[in-house]
Amino acid sequence: MTIATSPSVVVVDYGLANIQSVVNALECFTPNIRIAEAGNDLAGAGRIVLPGVGHFDEGMRGLRSRGHVTALETEVLEVGVPLLGICLGLHFLFEGSDEGTEPGLGWITGRIKRIGDGGRVKVPHIGWSEVTCPRPSRLFAELKAPIEFYFVHSFCAPNSGEAADFASATCTYGTDFVAALERGNIFATQFHPEKSQLAGMKLLETFLSV
Amino acid sequence: MPKHRLIATLLIDCGNVVQTRLFKRTNMVGSAFTAVDFFNGWTVDEIIALEISSGMEWLPRMQEIVSELSRRCFVPLSVGGKITNVDMAARYLRMGADKVVVNTAASDRPQLMTEITDQFGRQCLVVSIDGRADPTMASGYRVVVDNARRDTDRDLVAWAQEAAERGAGELMINSTTHDGNKQGYDLGLIRKVSAAVSVPVIAMGGVGQLSDFIDGIDIGGADAVAAGNIFHYFEHSTKKAKEAMAAAGLPVRTIGFYKVNMPRRPKYRPF
Numbered sequence: 001m002t003i004a005t006s007p008s009v010v011v012v013d014y015g016l017a018n019i020q021s022v023v024n025a026l027e028c029f030t031p032n033i034r035i036a037e038a039g040n041d042l043a044g045a046g047r048i049v050l051p052g053v054g055h056f057d058e059g060m061r062g063l064r065s066r067g068h069v070t071a072l073e074t075e076v077l078e079v080g081v082p083l084l085g086i087c088l089g090l091h092f093l094f095e096g097s098d099e100g101t102e103p104g105l106g107w108i109t110g111r112i113k114r115i116g117d118g119g120r121v122k123v124p125h126i127g128w129s130e131v132t133c134p135r136p137s138r139l140f141a142e143l144k145a146p147i148e149f150y151f152v153h154s155f156c157a158p159n160s161g162e163a164a165d166f167a168s169a170t171c172t173y174g175t176d177f178v179a180a181l182e183r184g185n186i187f188a189t190q191f192h193p194e195k196s197q198l199a200g201m202k203l204l205e206t207f208l209s210v
Numbered sequence: 211m212p213k214h215r216l217i218a219t220l221l222i223d224c225g226n227v228v229q230t231r232l233f234k235r236t237n238m239v240g241s242a243f244t245a246v247d248f249f250n251g252w253t254v255d256e257i258i259a260l261e262i263s264s265g266m267e268w269l270p271r272m273q274e275i276v277s278e279l280s281r282r283c284f285v286p287l288s289v290g291g292k293i294t295n296v297d298m299a300a301r302y303l304r305m306g307a308d309k310v311v312v313n314t315a316a317s318d319r320p321q322l323m324t325e326i327t328d329q330f331g332r333q334c335l336v337v338s339i340d341g342r343a344d345p346t347m348a349s350g351y352r353v354v355v356d357n358a359r360r361d362t363d364r365d366l367v368a369w370a371q372e373a374a375e376r377g378a379g380e381l382m383i384n385s386t387t388h389d390g391n392k393q394g395y396d397l398g399l400i401r402k403v404s405a406a407v408s409v410p411v412i413a414m415g416g417v418g419q420l421s422d423f424i425d426g427i428d429i430g431g432a433d434a435v436a437a438g439n440i441f442h443y444f445e446h447s448t449k450k451a452k453e454a455m456a457a458a459g460l461p462v463r464t465i466g467f468y469k470v471n472m473p474r475r476p477k478y479r480p481f
Contacts, residue, residue: 021306024306028473028475029474126212146466147466195284
């Protein structure tokens, strides 16, 4: 794998996420990393990473006010740049979230719901959980069961509808939810590959070379 | 359900990792970066770095250390020590910490916990509680703060419940009479707290052999087990602990190995 010749990676900054961990992990692979504080910084990206810890509404408002929404639509949907959404970055792909009232990007139909089963499991879901892959995918091609990743979240994409159609990994916590999805050049994970040691680094390496 | 976590605690005094016994520093181990590099390779699930020097003059250095640690620590990193306000918490988080650990300042001013969770969410806050057996308290344990130097009037279990209500995402429980004594966790204390709160409990203090980790979960009811001293000075320490836990039938993260080409991964450089 020749990461050295890999295209530039742009990390989307929308003002609230702690993006340092993601940048730290990506820096192990390539020096060619830019942080996009506004939408026009996205032009020319070879890969786009949309990280996220925080509130859905604040995140969407940040994306919109900085011009990231139109830039993402151009780069990801029209140009076809591979995108990796992480955690909240997965939530943004949907039409909306029960965490707030703002509309999402709406690239995948369905809504983000609160995780759990009405109180029997602790929320947030924090820790290392095992995921299963319902179908072969590019992102998980190099990983072997048991595949475990670090999760920290209170909301999730239920494993149903279009989310389930594009799920490359699912996980169970109270109920089944989508741990990762893949649709063309759009990739997203609910877990944090940048905090998931070698399995996570393998996944990032794979993303940089798709 | 999430797996039981094995956590390595790094006690950092004047910029170096040290070992402690009964909350007193005993000897210096060395560089925090070397320790993290090894633990990372030995499948630890999480790292907690605590600044324990007696003055304030080492705090800027601690921030540099956190920033460097986060560049080589690809598991969750929690940072604590003398965090008295939300600005200090924010600074550590900006340096790349994933969670902050508060102890004395939370007991002195409980509002601090709410201030941190309002801004960063409860997954960001670990409340560390130290205590010792005291038959005059309702639960049988008294909260002690300031590196075990100052007694409070708080009952330990009641305080654990209050911390969880005020937004602690996790509680880390240590005993001032077990710390560094190699006799295992204070299982009575861990069990009482685990039974009383619904947030994850991290057991800390006193691990002398690998079976103590298993007891912390099986008997103490802890969600995660942490230790400091035992992990230094023997090869594959955290990996062996995970293997012992798995052999006892506990669900733990497996030791998956992948060859990942990371040409730019930071290498140890003394400075």
